[in-house]
Amino acid sequence: MRLYTHVVFSVLLMLILSACSVSKKLDQYAQKLVLQEEGLRQAHIGISIYDPQKASYLYNYQGDKYFIPASNTKLFTMYAGMRYLGDSLPGIRYAETADSIYLLPTGDPSLLHPDFPVHPVIDWLKSNQKELVIQQENWREKELGYGWSWDDYNSSYMAERSPLPVYGNTIRWTQVLEKSESEDGQLVNEAFVYSEPEVSWKVNFNPAKTSSFSVIRDRYSNQFTISEGKEILKTLEIPFVTNGLFSALDLLRDTIGRSILLVPGENTRKADRVLYSQPTDSLLKLMMLRSDNFYAEQVLLMASQQVYGWMNTRKMIDTILKADLKGLPHSPNWVDGSGLSRYNLFTPVDMVWLLEKMEQEFGRNRVDAILASGGKGTLSNYYSDLGDAMKAKTGTLSGQVALSGYLTTKKGKRLIFSVLVNNHQTSAVKVRRAVEAYLQKVWERY
Numbered sequence: 001m002r003l004y005t006h007v008v009f010s011v012l013l014m015l016i017l018s019a020c021s022v023s024k025k026l027d028q029y030a031q032k033l034v035l036q037e038e039g040l041r042q043a044h045i046g047i048s049i050y051d052p053q054k055a056s057y058l059y060n061y062q063g064d065k066y067f068i069p070a071s072n073t074k075l076f077t078m079y080a081g082m083r084y085l086g087d088s089l090p091g092i093r094y095a096e097t098a099d100s101i102y103l104l105p106t107g108d109p110s111l112l113h114p115d116f117p118v119h120p121v122i123d124w125l126k127s128n129q130k131e132l133v134i135q136q137e138n139w140r141e142k143e144l145g146y147g148w149s150w151d152d153y154n155s156s157y158m159a160e161r162s163p164l165p166v167y168g169n170t171i172r173w174t175q176v177l178e179k180s181e182s183e184d185g186q187l188v189n190e191a192f193v194y195s196e197p198e199v200s201w202k203v204n205f206n207p208a209k210t211s212s213f214s215v216i217r218d219r220y221s222n223q224f225t226i227s228e229g230k231e232i233l234k235t236l237e238i239p240f241v242t243n244g245l246f247s248a249l250d251l252l253r254d255t256i257g258r259s260i261l262l263v264p265g266e267n268t269r270k271a272d273r274v275l276y277s278q279p280t281d282s283l284l285k286l287m288m289l290r291s292d293n294f295y296a297e298q299v300l301l302m303a304s305q306q307v308y309g310w311m312n313t314r315k316m317i318d319t320i321l322k323a324d325l326k327g328l329p330h331s332p333n334w335v336d337g338s339g340l341s342r343y344n345l346f347t348p349v350d351m352v353w354l355l356e357k358m359e360q361e362f363g364r365n366r367v368d369a370i371l372a373s374g375g376k377g378t379l380s381n382y383y384s385d386l387g388d389a390m391k392a393k394t395g396t397l398s399g400q401v402a403l404s405g406y407l408t409t410k411k412g413k414r415l416i417f418s419v420l421v422n423n424h425q426t427s428a429v430k431v432r433r434a435v436e437a438y439l440q441k442v443w444e445r446y
Contacts, residue, residue, distance in 0.1 A: 026059035033438040039426025040434060048348035049442060050416045052356055063349040064330060067420035070395030071291045072402040073339030075354055077299050078370065080320055081284050082362050084303040091121040091277030095270055103134040104271035105164035106305050109298035110278045112166045115286055120277055125256045136245045137265030138310040139163040141301065143242055147341030154217050156237035158340065159294040161301060163311060164248040168294055170237040172196040175213040177232045191228040197251055285370045288393055289377035293338035300337035313337060329353055339395060351404040351418035371405060382436050386443060399423055401431040407439060409446045
């Protein structure tokens with residue numbers, strides 16, 4: 001009995017010493033490659049490396065501290081989409097009578113988006129010649145998110161949220177320079193500018209020639225000022241003012257060949273039928289691969305529509321945190337779907353917990369198929385040697401860099417990690433390279 005007790009004690013002691021040794025070595029790497037790196041010493045940094053097989057942390061440096069996660073917020077949005085949207089996106093809800101179709105928008109961002117070659121909702125609307133009626137009483141949200149930088153309104157990454165998105169809620173303006181002959185016989189560059197889709201909105205042309213093609217939209221209306229540039233070919237995506245449903249209905253008129261009548265909700269029938277559009281995971285994969293803010297925002301709104309019959313981001317977030325994610329180690333401040341808001345606050349341990357839950361709930365294959373691999377998407381210039389051994393989500397705002405995901409080490413061990421860096425005073429590239437060097441060490445040694 002004494003011999004058995006001695007053996008058990010010895011084994012436990014070896015395991016404890018081994019764990020301490022691993023943690024110590026990971027700390028040495030972290031200190032050398034990240035924490036004491038020039039430009040990062042004054043930054044706020046959290047690093048959590050978790051072994052799900054042992055249900056223990058190999059390394060946990062400030063894992064319980066709160067950080068602005070930037071687009072790592074999309075991991076929580078990804079969970080919401082997988083949990084509530086089923087295998088196909090609800091493209092439109094409707095009720096049908098002998099002479100009319102009553103439509104209810106669902107927030108589906110794929111409608112007429114160039115990412116998708118087929119659009120079942122549009123094909124269906126074109127093929128049906130009944131009167132089309134729509135209402136927006138289920139829209140209980142604002143076009144911009146809580147805490148977003150309002151002066152980014154002209155940037156492609158901050159398209160407005162809306163109940164019936166079309167074309168990604170952006171206009172694609174393209175300039176083409178072509179050689180033409182002037183009256184005196186000289187060859188000159190002549191610029192042609194066109195938009196996709198074509199719009200009837202007001203466009204002003206800046207008479208002064210500039211070095212770069214630019215399109216500036218008025219802050220509160222769909223007026224665009226275009227300045228021709230020297231580029232032979234250049235395309236810009238500029239968000240348009242959605243005005244609830246009005247801009248969408250204006251753009252849809254030419255596409256389907258007739259108008260859709262907007263009426264108050266009490267004048268419509270219960271929309272108890274659903275027409276589906278795209279596979280859910282096809283949208284989620286694009287959302288994560290290029291960190292698409294617009295898709296992320298609309299995913300939460302679609303989930304809200306599925307649960308409540310109306311769209312509101314804050315209500316949906318509250319439901320997810322209180323029901324599905326009530327076991328989170330630390331209560332986060334989660335305010336939007338994209339991570340554009342600096343009011344979002346999560347801990348590295350929260351990220352690890354969520355990643356483990358997603359794998360358990362939805363399966364490793366499905367989760368891995370959605371996340372970007374090393375050398376792909378937002379990881380295109382990083383972790384190329386690791387390939388599918390790295391499955392992760394990046395996050396970037398000025399002064400903030402994040403990376404959370406799964407790492408399959410050289411020895412075949414599947415780890416979950418989260419590295420959140422806030423308030424750095426160096427370039428985002430330098431921070432990413434430091435984190436990359438650290439995780440490469442983790443991959444090599446464990």
